[in-house]
Amino acid sequence: MPWFAVRVASIAGAVAALYLLSGLLTATIEAYVLQVLVQCGIYAILAVSLNLINGITGQFSIGHAGFFAVGAYVGAAWTMLWQPHAVRVTSALAMGTPAGDALNLLIACALGMAAASLAGAAVGLPSLRLRGDHLAIVTLGFGEVIRVLLLNIDAVGGARGLSGIPTLASTGDLAVFWVFLFLVLVIAVSRNLMNTTRGLTWLAVREDEVAADAMGVNTTRVKVTAFVLGSAFAGAAGVLYAHIMTGISPDVFGIDTSIIITTMVVLGGTGSVTGATLAAFLLVALPEMLRFMKDYRLVIFSTLLVLLMLTRPHGILGTRELGYATLFRRRQTGSPGTR
């Protein structure tokens, strides 16, 4: 299978390039800027993953921080609570070496993604009956349920949360690498989907559910798949967050976090993958850039947001995508929001 060999080679090349680039960035950029960049990356993963549910499939969800939390706690539970037991069974899981750390981080990610996608399926099911603002309320409630549950589970520290989470391979110069690896992955998944007719059926569910159903689209499956896929990546973002910040507590995953992620999707332009990515970078970096304003920082930030929505009511990119196609080709066939 030639396409397979080409695909594997190009992916390996891209990963290697990303690794080298992140090493270069880490060596040249000051620590504070790097920290902001990592935060930008984590929020971009969250925004692009919510875009799968909210922007592309049109299921208005404002509880994304809940999936973020599930991933963070399950991932941290692996490295802090379960790994010490598992390492006694096989020493291959020992931490401390780069390979062992990477393996543990990947296991934590797998567990965090699995747990978050289960939660996603559980929230996706009501979406079969609920639409628009009704669904929004259910997802909002879900986010709060997760937060309150975490507050009351003593095994994960209750209100204090978990601290002293091992940094694993995500420490120092590898934080940028892991975060951007997952960001590239979620963007690739979104774009691959959007470049096929299967992705179009997801957009069709957003545009008109009744018509999509009549045209042979299994709307139930599309909606649940969107929730599962979107929350899995939010879970991965959670695992990375836990192992980079080394401390998590329930209040990190409150309503305001959900709202900011939803804002990124709306601001980027509903359905636009690159729009969501851009908006995430903007919304994380802008408050940092405004630090010189001191107390007026958040006032200015909010004002800028309002101004942006007034001037671009359909988001920064609308339903378009930014890429070599839009940058270098003047015209293209196909729908806005599909290329």
Next chain:
Amino acid sequence: MKVLLSARGITKRFGGLAAVSGLNLDVREGELLGLIGPNGAGKTTVFNLLTGVYPPTEGHVEFDGRRLRRMRPYQAAHLGIARTFQNIRLFRRLSALDNVRVAAHVRTTAGFWSCLLRTAHAMRNDAVLTEKARALLGALDLTSVAAAPAGDLPYGVQRRLEIARALATDAKLLLLDEPAAGMNPAEKQELMELIHAIRRDFSVTVLLIEHDMRVVMGICERIYVLDYGQVIAEGRPERIRSDPRVIAAYLGEESEPC
């Protein structure tokens, strides 16, 4: 002629109201069948029952030799029943081409994971579906608007696009819900020719609901007349035109002055 779809004793009640009661209907393969009746006679409800939007309260439907039970609309599309809507329901922000591609996806052979991984098979399959959608746009004279968002198209073009979209599912039976609604006489004439052409070129059976008698009488080979959820007459257009029960249903019966 082979019977493609038959409905036996179909009843649909909404609470105390029987929108359709004890309906028997046969659609023969290849025919152009009309379903008419005064407002509120239950015509669209019949369409919704045939496409699985509502399950019938009583009775059953057989399609292509298979008995349908507890069917969802997307399953009807997979079986080969496609429809258009009375109030046009296009995917407004998607291009005309993509509207048709969505429907063509019913016949996809690529799974979810192979789409995510962009396997050679998924890409080839996609090219085939897109080509099919383009060919359909060409057949319905829509090539010039392929890239335009469906919601921006003129009304008559939207109606035609909805038909193209329904055909893309490889339907054996095409249900058209008031295709001529809101059209001017010239457009109606074009539509009648289009429906004839579609039936010929795509070897599809057509069942249509229509209010415009000139359209119905002009193209349908056989007509069912529905009133208060029941079939009151069935037959060739010239027979329907002179049927006293049909005239009574449309114009009202003479009654004693009060």
